[in-house]
Amino acid sequence: MTLSSAPLDSTVWWAHTSSASERLLRLLDRSERERQERFRLQADRDRHLLGRALSRLVLADRTGCAPERVAFELRCRSCEDKARTGAQAPPGVREEPHGKPVPTGAALGWEVSVSHSGEWVVLALARETPVGVDVERVSEARDLAGLAGYALADSEQEAWKAMPEADRTAAFFGYWARKEALLKATGLGLSGGLRRVAVSAPDARARLLSWEGGGGPGAAWLSDLDGGPEYRAALAVLTDREVRLTVHPADRTADLLRG
Ligand SMILES: CC(C)(COP(=O)(O)OP(=O)(O)OC[C@H]1O[C@@H](n2cnc3c(N)ncnc32)[C@H](O)[C@@H]1OP(=O)(O)O)[C@@H](O)C(=O)NCCC(=O)NCCS
Numbered sequence: 001m002t003l004s005s006a007p008l009d010s011t012v013w014w015a016h017t018s019s020a021s022e023r024l025l026r027l028l029d030r031s032e033r034e035r036q037e038r039f040r041l042q043a044d045r046d047r048h049l050l051g052r053a054l055s056r057l058v059l060a061d062r063t064g065c066a067p068e069r070v071a072f073e074l075r076c077r078s079c080e081d082k083a084r085t086g087a088q089a090p091p092g093v094r095e096e097p098h099g100k101p102v103p104t105g106a107a108l109g110w111e112v113s114v115s116h117s118g119e120w121v122v123l124a125l126a127r128e129t130p131v132g133v134d135v136e137r138v139s140e141a142r143d144l145a146g147l148a149g150y151a152l153a154d155s156e157q158e159a160w161k162a163m164p165e166a167d168r169t170a171a172f173f174g175y176w177a178r179k180e181a182l183l184k185a186t187g188l189g190l191s192g193g194l195r196r197v198a199v200s201a202p203d204a205r206a207r208l209l210s211w212e213g214g215g216g217p218g219a220a221w222l223s224d225l226d227g228g229p230e231y232r233a234a235l236a237v238l239t240d241r242e243v244r245l246t247v248h249p250a251d252r253t254a255d256l257l258r259g
């Protein structure tokens with residue numbers, strides 16, 4: 001086996017919102033604490049706190065440094081692409097730092113992605129290779145067909161509409177999680193356009209099929225993650241190599257968070 005065909009390691013941590021605790025606040029930097037205070041709902045505060053604290057603890061563990069020495073730069077590829085083509089932000093739009101947290105400082109070279117929904121926070125990590133993770137709670141939408149029109153590519157819509165009605169809600173979130181994981185891996189986020197990204201149907205092995213209009217990754221490994229029956233979740237790793245995935249369940253993550 002040549003070095004480049006060796007499997008690439010990626011790790012996923014599931015954290016349950018019940019493991020959020022005030023003690024973790026000390027792990028946040030100033031801007032994260034300010035953001036934390038702006039959330040009005042306790043559930044939003046818990047999810048944000050867990051995502052940021054867990055990222056630091058896991059990277060500190062990997063690099064052997066203190067969690068305070070792990071820093072992140074927020075990078076939004078959609079805005080970077082716009083800036084490169086000379087497009088201006090509309091007047092009055094305040095450019096707050098936003099985007100994908102990219103480890104700097106002691107954890108430079110690692111790539112992470114965080115997602116939260118309902119009772120779950122998920123963190124994914126790989127070395128020198130972009131990752132994107134997304135978890136979505138399956139919830140009844142008032143206008144599911146409208147949402148599907150916004151989010152699904154034409155080929156996906158066709159397959160989705162052919163499904164039994166009872167399966168469509170969960171299938172929609174299955175599509176969404178796979179597509180958003182890919183968009184988050186590239187750093188584009190939803191501004192990259194969900195409809196441009198076509199993936200395999202939820203009952204087939206997860207795969208990126210096409211990326212309309214350019215700007216997509218050269219190669220992508222995609223897999224569903226198991227967040228239980230009420231959730232759909234997926235992980236994208238931008239590599240042409242096989243991925244060796246390790247998944248840490250919530251009880252293992254709770255131990256790490258307790259320290
Ligand atoms: C950011 C975004 C990907 C989050 O999706 P979501 O389903 O609401 O939330 P998730 O829980 O899955 O992900 C949230 C995490 O994604 C990460 N994230 C933010 N922007 C990201 C990007 N461009 N690429 C990858 N990850 C991103 C952050 O870590 C965030 O966690 P935090 O809120 O605790 O900091 C999505 O809302 C988005 O792209 N929004 C941008 C729309 C916008 O404001 N456009 C104008 C400026 S580009």
Ligand SMILES: [Zn+2]
Pocket residue numbers: 076077078079080098099
């Ligand atoms: Zn942006």
